[in-house]
Amino acid sequence: xxxxxxxxxxxxxxxxxxxxxxxxxxxxxxxxxxxxxxxxxxxxxxxxxxxxxxxxxxxxxxxxxxxxxxxxxxxxxxxxxxxxxxxxxxxxxxxxxxxxxxxxxxxxxxxxxxxxxxxxxxxxxxxxxxxxxxxxxxxxxxxxxxxxxxxxxxxxxxxxxxxxxxxxxxxxxxxxxxxxxxxxxxxxxxxxxxxxxxxxxxxxxxxxxxxxxxxxxxxxxxxxxxxxxxxxxxxxxxxxxxxxxxxxxxxxxxxxxxxxxxxxxxxxxxxxxxxxxxxxxxxxxxxxxxxxxxxxxxxxxxxxxxxxxxxxxxxxxxxxxxxxxxxxxxxxxxxxxxxxxxxxxxxxxxxxxxxxxxxxxxxxxxxxxxxxxxxxxxxxxxxxxxxxxxxxxxxxxxxxxxxxxxxxxxxxxxxxxxxxxxxxxxxxxxxxxxxxxxxxxxxxxxxxxxxxxxxxxxxxxxxxxxxxxxxxxxxxxxxxxxxxxxxxxxxxxxxxxxxxxxxxxxxxxxxxxxxxxxxxxxxxxxxxxxxxxxxxxxxxxxxxxxxxxxxxxxxxxxxxxxxxxxxxxxxxxxxxxxxxx
Numbered sequence: 001x002x003x004x005x006x007x008x009x010x011x012x013x014x015x016x017x018x019x020x021x022x023x024x025x026x027x028x029x030x031x032x033x034x035x036x037x038x039x040x041x042x043x044x045x046x047x048x049x050x051x052x053x054x055x056x057x058x059x060x061x062x063x064x065x066x067x068x069x070x071x072x073x074x075x076x077x078x079x080x081x082x083x084x085x086x087x088x089x090x091x092x093x094x095x096x097x098x099x100x101x102x103x104x105x106x107x108x109x110x111x112x113x114x115x116x117x118x119x120x121x122x123x124x125x126x127x128x129x130x131x132x133x134x135x136x137x138x139x140x141x142x143x144x145x146x147x148x149x150x151x152x153x154x155x156x157x158x159x160x161x162x163x164x165x166x167x168x169x170x171x172x173x174x175x176x177x178x179x180x181x182x183x184x185x186x187x188x189x190x191x192x193x194x195x196x197x198x199x200x201x202x203x204x205x206x207x208x209x210x211x212x213x214x215x216x217x218x219x220x221x222x223x224x225x226x227x228x229x230x231x232x233x234x235x236x237x238x239x240x241x242x243x244x245x246x247x248x249x250x251x252x253x254x255x256x257x258x259x260x261x262x263x264x265x266x267x268x269x270x271x272x273x274x275x276x277x278x279x280x281x282x283x284x285x286x287x288x289x290x291x292x293x294x295x296x297x298x299x300x301x302x303x304x305x306x307x308x309x310x311x312x313x314x315x316x317x318x319x320x321x322x323x324x325x326x327x328x329x330x331x332x333x334x335x336x337x338x339x340x341x342x343x344x345x346x347x348x349x350x351x352x353x354x355x356x357x358x359x360x361x362x363x364x365x366x367x368x369x370x371x372x373x374x375x376x377x378x379x380x381x382x383x384x385x386x387x388x389x390x391x392x393x394x395x396x397x398x399x400x401x402x403x404x405x406x407x408x409x410x411x412x413x414x415x416x417x418x419x420x421x422x423x424x425x426x427x428x429x430x431x432x433x434x435x436x437x438x439x440x441x442x443x444x445x446x447x448x449x450x451x452x453x454x455x456x457x458x459x460x461x462x463x464x465x466x467x468x469x470x471x472x473x474x475x476x477x478x479x480x481x482x483x484x485x486x487x488x489x490x491x492x493x494x495x496x497x498x499x500x501x502x503x504x505x506x507x508x509x510x511x512x513x514x515x516x517x518x519x520x521x522x523x524x525x526x527x528x529x530x531x532x533x534x535x536x537x538x539x540x541x542x543x544x545x546x547x548x549x550x551x552x553x554x555x556x557x558x559x560x561x562x563x564x565x566x567x568x569x570x571x572x573x574x575x576x577x578x579x580x581x
Contacts (some may be wrong), residue, residue, distance in 0.1 A: 009189050015180055026172045031159045033168075038128075041080055041157065045130035045150050048075070053148075058136040060146045069095045075150070076349055079326075082127070082152030089144055097152050099127060104267075126154045159455060163316055177305065198229065200283060206272050208265060342469060371395050429579050432470050434508065435460040441477045454485060454496045460501035466508050467580040472551045480512050480542045480572065488516020488570055506578045513571040518562040528563055551577070 052071060059067040072084045072217065076097045083099030129151045136145050251258050375392050378384050381509070438458055447458070481497060488494035500511040528549040545562075554562040558576040 006394070008187075008192075010191075011183055015183060018179060019176060022176055023386060029168050030161075030165055033164050033330065034157060037160050041131065041152055041160075041502050044080060045152065048078075048081075048150060049132045049148075051132065053132065056148060057136050060086070060094065060134055061136045063398045065094060068096075069314065072097050077405060080152050080156045081150060082153045082156065083129075083149075085149040085151070086146065087148075088146045091147070091326065094146065099153070100250060101127075101151075106318075119286065127151060128153070146322050163320070166312060166414075170312065173305075177302075192463070196287075200280075202232065204276050206276070208272065209269050304523060331506060429467060431467050431470050432473070433462070433467055434464045435462050435468060436471075437473065438477060438499065438501070441474050442481075445478065445481060448482075448485070452489070452496065453486065453490055455494070456497045456499065458499045458501070460499070461503075464501060464503050464508070466503070466576070466578050467506070468576060469555055470580070472555045473576075476548050476551055476574070479548050483544050484514040484516060484570075486513045487520075492516060508576040508578070510576070511576040515569045518566045518568045518570055520566055523562050524562060 008328055054076065056068060056071055058064075059071065068086050072086060074093050075081050075084050081098065083097065085096045085101075086094045090093055129149045131147060131149045133144050134146045134148060136143050208357060247258075276357055371392055375388070435458070438460060442456055442458070479500075482497065484497055485573075495514060497512070499515045500509075502509050528545050532545045533544075549560055552558045556576050557574075557579070558574060560572060560574045562570065562572050564570040
């Protein structure tokens with residue numbers, strides 16, 4: 001009759017239940033990761049809408065199809081964007097790049113969101129999109145000039161959660177293998193081995209010497225096996241007592257036969273003991289051999305699992321390194337674009353500011369030329385007089401003074417802007433006089449500052465000089481001042497910015513402070529995060545302070561901290577080392 005192992009049956013049921021539970025939980029985690037990633041992609045599409053809607057709206061309004069196509073090509077380069085469709089107000093396709101869908105589906109999708117400002121929905125199997133209108137504001141009125149559909153796919157989602165899926169499955173496999181090992185070890189130690197030991201001892205019982213056949217377990221815990229052992233030993237004790245009584249009766253009837261029987265019994269006992277000892281040794285050797293074979297097989301399986309896991313980790317590591325490199329490149333391109341955009345704004349302000357002194361200079365030179373023509377006519381007609389010469393000299397002096405002062409003013413603006421612009425487009429380090437350089441930066445911002453009543457106070461020793469990246473320092477000061485004007489001084493007529501500069505132990509210390517509205521603790525914790533802005537939808541990109549931190553930490557190897565309370569202004573503490581090699 002085939003005997004079923006109780007411990008193996010119990011172990012199989014426990015591990016089967018755990019395996020089903022592990023597979024179910026892992027499946028639920030993978031499904032949750034899928035929907036969480038899809039929601040994250042949807043939020044990124046909403047962020048892209050806020051970033052590109054303004055430029056696309058203007059391109060469609062101005063019928064600039066090439067600009068719309070250029071913007072679309074830039075978006076299609078983003079890995080999560082699989083396609084883009086731009087239509088006009090009549091739902092006619094202006095440009096369609098990447099994944100394509102039929103005109104009927106485009107019209108059906110447009111009709112679905114005809115009365116909505118935007119929407120995110122599935123378009124085809126494995127493809128979903130985000131649709132939003134292009135609204136152009138003119139003279140306080142809004143006009144819908146078209147609609148944009150950004151397409152993404154399930155493949156993007158799976159590519160993002162692929163590593164997570166491998167991790168979840170690997171984690172479940174490791175935990176399951178470890179639990180199987182622990183359960184097997186525990187059942188073998190607490191149930192299988194003790195039962196086997198008791199069975200072997202019971203099988204070796206010697207009826208001729210019951211006292212030597214008592215069970216002696218190595219298990220010192222009080223459990224059911226000990227109860228069984230005690231019951232068996234009690235039975236042996238009763239058998240011994242019965243045998244002693246029987247021996248006494250036999251001694252009374254046949255003393256001579258008893259002596260012969262005792263000699264035979266001694267010989268049989270000795271043979272039985274030696275046989276039992278040899279059997280016990282053989283059984284122990286067989287058990288040890290089985291255990292060694294099981295351990296060898298277990299080690300081989302564990303080695304195979306570890307090799308597979310190592311290969312998977314190496315592949316995943318390479319993919320992660322490639323993804324990080326691509327993200328760093330995209331980040332550098334975005335930061336460079338933002339820096340050049342800031343320089344473009346300043347150049348536009350400077351150009352507008354220069355137009356005034358240049359215009360005055362042109363007027364003065366025209367007036368002076370007119371006076372010279374009149375003097376020449378009077379000289380040719382012999383109508384020269386001392387008064388006319390005096391008037392000419394007076395007018396010429398005034399014109400020359402006006403021409404000189406305005407040209408000097410234009411020259412100062414151009415010189416300051418040229419220094420700042422050249423430094424911002426160059427990565428070279430040089431020795432700079434910090435006080436003079438900050439004055440040049442503020443001078444380049446004069447066209448923007450003169451439109452306000454705000455003032456900037458700079459406290460810097462004229463002798464402070466450091467060897468550093470002037471372009472990075474200029475970008476930091478410009479971004480901080482523009483941030484104060486744009487965000488801190490909203491509805492404030494006379495704002496004040498204070499810049500304290502000092503040199504301490506070869507470190508340049510810059511304490512920047514404004515008396516604006518300040519920030520809450522929640523907003524302050526996100527101050528240096530990329531794309532975080534309090535002017536969302538009003539021209540703010542959320543990259544100003546993020547660029548400042550990158551320049552301070554990565555480019556200048558320095559540190560920056562910020563402190564603020566609501567309605568108490570915002571202050572920055574910047575420490576920059578001297579980069580002299």
